[in-house]
Amino acid sequence: MREVLETATKVAEMSRQVRIDKEALMLFCRKMLEGRIEVPAWNSTYHLCSSGEDTVFYLLVLDSLNFCFWPAPEKTTWEIEYESRRLSGYYALAASLKRAIESGIPITSAEYLAGISLGKLKEILSGRGELQLLGDRVQILSELGHLLLEEYGGDACRLVKAAENSAVKLVRSLVESVSSFRDVAEYLDHPVFFYKRAQIFAADLYGAFDGKDWGSFTDMDKLTAFADYKLPQVLRHLGILHYERALAQKVDHEIFVEAGSTEEIELRANTIWAVELIRRELERMGTRLRAFEIDWILWNMGQEQEFKVRPYHRTVTVFY
Numbered sequence: 001m002r003e004v005l006e007t008a009t010k011v012a013e014m015s016r017q018v019r020i021d022k023e024a025l026m027l028f029c030r031k032m033l034e035g036r037i038e039v040p041a042w043n044s045t046y047h048l049c050s051s052g053e054d055t056v057f058y059l060l061v062l063d064s065l066n067f068c069f070w071p072a073p074e075k076t077t078w079e080i081e082y083e084s085r086r087l088s089g090y091y092a093l094a095a096s097l098k099r100a101i102e103s104g105i106p107i108t109s110a111e112y113l114a115g116i117s118l119g120k121l122k123e124i125l126s127g128r129g130e131l132q133l134l135g136d137r138v139q140i141l142s143e144l145g146h147l148l149l150e151e152y153g154g155d156a157c158r159l160v161k162a163a164e165n166s167a168v169k170l171v172r173s174l175v176e177s178v179s180s181f182r183d184v185a186e187y188l189d190h191p192v193f194f195y196k197r198a199q200i201f202a203a204d205l206y207g208a209f210d211g212k213d214w215g216s217f218t219d220m221d222k223l224t225a226f227a228d229y230k231l232p233q234v235l236r237h238l239g240i241l242h243y244e245r246a247l248a249q250k251v252d253h254e255i256f257v258e259a260g261s262t263e264e265i266e267l268r269a270n271t272i273w274a275v276e277l278i279r280r281e282l283e284r285m286g287t288r289l290r291a292f293e294i295d296w297i298l299w300n301m302g303q304e305q306e307f308k309v310r311p312y313h314r315t316v317t318v319f320y
Contacts, residue, residue, distance in 0.1 A: 011269035024239035057108035080127035110154035113145030225275035227268035
């Protein structure tokens, strides 16, 4: 995504509250090579692995809701029980939607999504605690359902097919058609493009179908990292991202970082640029990985306890 990488680069160059430590980045790359890098396999335990059409629709719904899993202040973290395991965060969402489909709830129906209610969504996501922004999630699913009905005959596969095996074209189609995928900010009077969830949808299709069938895209190398709150946490732990004192204190004390603020945009843009620099350094060292694969590696590292010593930044947003 040219516009994503270009605007992230410009923000990184002008950043005052976040900076990238190039020496720490090169050290990390060397350690990656020493440890024999492995791109995480697609998780088939918590994701739906059904017919092609159902999986495409399922992933579109999943990535429409893939944001803001941490609890509001003084609230309980949202968790579910799935196959005798307690899950939270993204995997809880993936498993909840999988469970809903298996129990006969038609979340892969555009008509159902277009008319979904808050009560129905609460039933699908039932567990301990409650996700933030449930009202926004209902609106997002309703908008998605109406789009599919009006433009694609209710068929999510037609949306993907219209991209003609281009991940970039698919991302831009979502961004142009669905407001909740329009992940754009403004930094010093200039637009900054992130497209986090739209890019993840393309990458998830690629992962779920192993680069074949509905995941057969010819330009996966054009995707960038998916700027969220977990990757900056990991990159900071690795010493690759450094926060200025005021921002560090805000993050460490779990004080909200406002959506669209210069702090938040610098956190996300530097994350994208840091992953691109890692990609380039690894390539210089003889190993070719694409940005989304490095993202997957870092995100999976972030699920380990050692990377949770310091908090991630808290931003209330539907974009990540």
